[in-house]
Amino acid sequence: MSGNDAAKTTKIGVWWDMKDCPIPEGYDARRVRPSIEKAFRKRGYTGPVPITAYGDQTQTPCHVLRGLSSTGVAVTHTTSDSTRSVMYGDMVEWRGQNPPPATIMIISDQVEGDLSWDLARLQQRTRYKLFLAYSSKPCDDLFLNYNANWRWEKLLKEEEEGAPTSAAVFYCKTCNFICQCVENFRKHLSSDEHVLEEAIDPPDTRLSCVTKTWGRNYPATPEHATAKIHVLWDMDDCPIPEGYDARLVRPSLERAFKELGYSGPVSITAFADHKDIPDHQLLALSSSGVEFAHTPPWVHYNRMITEFEEWTEDNPAPATIMIISDYVASSESTSALICIQLQKSNYNCFLAYSARPFELPVLLTSAEWLWESLLAVSKTNRHILQKCSGSERVVESGMLSCLLCIFDCETLDEFKEHLSSKEHTKEDNMMNSHFQSAHVHRRLNKIANYYHKARYPPPKTKRKREDSTLEGFSP
The missing domain is CATH 3.40.50 (Rossmann fold)
Structure with missing residues (x-):
């Protein structure tokens, strides 16, 4: 039954x-x-x-x-x-x-x-x-x-x-x-x-709000201990500190997960405008298996939510979603969509932020960290980023993606060539003009309110080029 x-x-x-x-x-x-x-x-x-x-x-x-x-x-x-x-x-x-x-x-x-x-x-x-x-x-x-x-x-x-x-x-x-x-x-x-x-x-x-007294960090349950973990990282809210080796981000996260008993495969997607991220950080992230998704500021959080929805559709529970973002951790309108999905399915939730929110978020988490403390990693963990043989784990290279144009590649040169192309510039200018208009801002708010009131995640969407202009969108 x-x-x-x-x-x-x-x-x-x-x-x-x-x-x-x-x-x-x-x-x-x-x-x-x-x-x-x-x-x-x-x-x-x-x-x-x-x-x-x-x-x-x-x-x-x-x-x-x-x-x-x-x-x-x-x-x-x-x-x-x-x-x-x-x-x-x-x-x-x-x-x-x-x-x-x-x-x-x-x-x-x-x-x-x-x-x-x-x-x-x-x-x-x-x-x-x-x-x-x-x-x-x-x-x-x-x-x-x-x-x-x-x-x-x-x-x-x-x-x-x-x-x-x-x-x-x-x-x-x-x-x-x-x-x-x-x-x-x-x-x-x-x-x-x-x-x-x-x-x-x-x-x-x-x-009496009983969940306000609950702790933030719990040992992994058996059903989630070996399940997949997908990390959505907002690099605007939680940037890589100056002088920090970006190759250590992945092992720092994995070490924190293992301390709580999680050993499942970890995928990480970092969201930011490529102009704000130095090339050496892009290379370091890619070399450690972190996918970088170029997203202009005006579609930043929309893309993170879309990524969340698409990943959960392709990866049924039990699984774990981690959000690294100050905005998502504190924003009711943004976190409501994630909160509803977590109520429907057996997904676990982690949070990380640069500053602890003034109030508990509506997202119920199994673990929370301050971003800078999470990045602390011991020297004994650095070997997992080096070339290894035998039984040692090899970290695959991450993808470099332009979510504005729905373009994926594996090398920084190819990525930068795309970002300087006429096609990308045209798409960027078109999106910028659309989102700077008051009409589109009102329309986006209407869309967000619609989904919030519906209490259900948006229907499954395909990553098509047409969605970047919002044409044909009618909730």
């Missing part, structure tokens, strides 16, 4: 914010569960559906509480300000007790911000099928890769006969009180003890 098939028959945990998504006036509360279950069955999900409803239950009519409980919906009392925090904490606890394959559904208008950030990081480490429902509109700043979302009122129109009649429990989170009777529950909520407890020890309204 595949992972997708297994997920469709396992638990579907539902967390429901009754304040954001209330039961409409006159609606029979007994219909909530069958409506949710029918929506899942339409998508092929047949597993058990535990549902927990959160809210200030002193404001909920008794007939609604009875209707929910009679169909197996657990009802939890929280203060209005603490609902989001309590609900998310319970969901994180449930994840720890119910490993994948399983499914999660959140019914709330408050998934954006720190909740979506933390959940996206959780999803990169342990992947669940994710569904959302909302009463007003879907959130715009989500990093989450989800399977489907519904508008709450439309979801409630889904209904089928034969709703379950098993009674569920009532919880008071403040007092840790549990009962199965509506009358006892309401009696507790109106008691002096409950009122005093909420006044003395009010529930925490702050969301």
